[in-house]
Every structure is written in C-alpha cells, then in structure tokens.
Amino acid sequence: MYSSLVRALLAAALCMASIVASAHEDTTQEPLPFLDCDHPPEHALSIVPEPVAHWTQIQCIPAGQMLVAGEDWVWRYPGSFTDRPFVPAWMSADASASAGPRYFKAMSVRQAGADEILALKQRFARSTIEVPAPRAQTDQPERIYVLAAESNLGEKLEVNFVYRSDQDIWAVPCAPACAPEQLFHIYRRD
Numbered sequence: 001m002y003s004s005l006v007r008a009l010l011a012a013a014l015c016m017a018s019i020v021a022s023a024h025e026d027t028t029q030e031p032l033p034f035l036d037c038d039h040p041p042e043h044a045l046s047i048v049p050e051p052v053a054h055w056t057q058i059q060c061i062p063a064g065q066m067l068v069a070g071e072d073w074v075w076r077y078p079g080s081f082t083d084r085p086f087v088p089a090w091m092s093a094d095a096s097a098s099a100g101p102r103y104f105k106a107m108s109v110r111q112a113g114a115d116e117i118l119a120l121k122q123r124f125a126r127s128t129i130e131v132p133a134p135r136a137q138t139d140q141p142e143r144i145y146v147l148a149a150e151s152n153l154g155e156k157l158e159v160n161f162v163y164r165s166d167q168d169i170w171a172v173p174c175a176p177a178c179a180p181e182q183l184f185h186i187y188r189r190d
Contacts, residue, residue: 034062035101043152044103052109052147052161055169055186064101065089067149067159072189075171078132085171085184092155092175102151112144112160120144120160127178131162131170132185140165161186 037060040046044065048056055073058065067087069075075085089102112120124131134142145161157175169186172178 033100035060035064035103037061041103041152043105045105045107048147049107049109052145055161055166055188056147058104059086060103062101063088063090065103067147069186073186074189075184075186077184087157087159087171087173089149089151089157090155091173092151092157100153102153102155104149105152106150107147109145109147112146116146117142117144120146123174124160124172124178127180129172129178129180129183131172131183134164135168 035041035044040060044060046058047053048058048067053070055070055075056067057070059068066089069084077083077085089104143163145163147159147161148156149158150156155175157173160172160174160178162170162172166188171184171186173182
C-alpha cells in the first residue's frame with residue numbers, strides 16, 4: 001500500500017509539473033530592442049563636440065552608444081593594460097526605466113573657469129578620487145573640460161577631462177556621483 005501511495009503522489013507531481021510547463025509554453029516574451037547602428041534614431045548623436053572630439057569618439061553597439069578613445073588615442077585604467085575604458089550612454093541608467101538601448105541625444109562641452117575647477121577638485125576629493133600629479137612640469141596651466149551628456153531617456157552624465165597636455169589627460173566620469181574606480185588616463189598614441 002505504501003508503494004502505491006508513493007506512485008500516486010509521484011504521478012500527481014509529474015502531472016502538476018507538466019501543467020505548469022505547458023502553461024508557459026504559449027507565453028511569448030518580446031525580444032529586447034537593439035540599436036540599429038546602420039540606421040540610428042533621428043536624434044542620436046554621431047560626433048562629440050570640440051575639443052574633446054580630439055581624444056573621444058562615439059561608438060555604436062546594439063546595446064547602445066558609448067564614448068571611446070578617438071583614433072590614435074589610448075584610454076586606460078591606472079594599473080591595467082587590458083581593460084579598455086568606455087563611457088556608455090546607459091552609465092546613469094535607472095534599471096526600472098527601460099531595458100532598451102540608450103543613445104546620446106544631447107552633448108555639450110565647456111572649459112571650466114577657475115572657481116569651477118576648484119569646486120570640481122573638491123568634489124573629486126569628497127569622492128576619494130585622486131588625480132595623479134602631472135608627469136612633467138609645464139608652463140601650460142591645467143584645464144578641465146566638462147562634457148555633459150543626456151541619453152534618449154533623459155538620463156544625465158558628466159565626464160570631467162583634466163587636461164595637462166596631449167600625453168596627460170585624466171577622465172573623471174560622474175553619473176551622477178563620481179567614483180574612484182571610474183577614473184582613467186588618456187594619452188596620444190606615439
């Protein structure tokens with residue numbers, strides 16, 4: 001009797017499992033949308049404003065657009081020669097907003113004035129970001145270019161480029177907070 005009860009329970013469990021499995025058989029999930037890089041949306045940007053365009057370009061992949069090293073430029077994280085930095089349009093993404101691809105719909109660049117440079121350096125310090133000291137002393141003053149970008153979903157990000165020379169540029173992405181692990185070095189390829 002005990003074995004027939006076990007068989008009956010096992011049969012009932014298998015029957016329930018097959019009902020549950022077949023209940024999801026007809027459920028169709030919409031595939032995640034991808035960005036068509038050959039035919040991007042009308043408002044998607046394709047170039048970066050000057051002077052940041054010298055060392056930065058927009059790259060498109062199916063997941064969305066991202067800022068990457070310009071031709072003849074190297075972007076690298078301190079202490080790493082293998083990981084390639086990039087700044088995606090989805091960097092500040094709110095996971096609950098949309099799973100769709102992000103692209104840049106607005107972007108501007110401005111050179112920070114003396115007061116803003118001081119405020120940015122204080123912001124970096126509060127975020128425990130230490131921009132390394134200049135490699136060589138130059139007569140050229142340090143400049144900070146602030147790139148402000150907005151995605152197609154209205155998400156905003158900022159990249160602060162601490163420019164000392166073509167061989168000594170540091171990028172500090174902030175979306176909206178700045179984080180030390182996002183700091184990377186930029187220099188012209190020889």
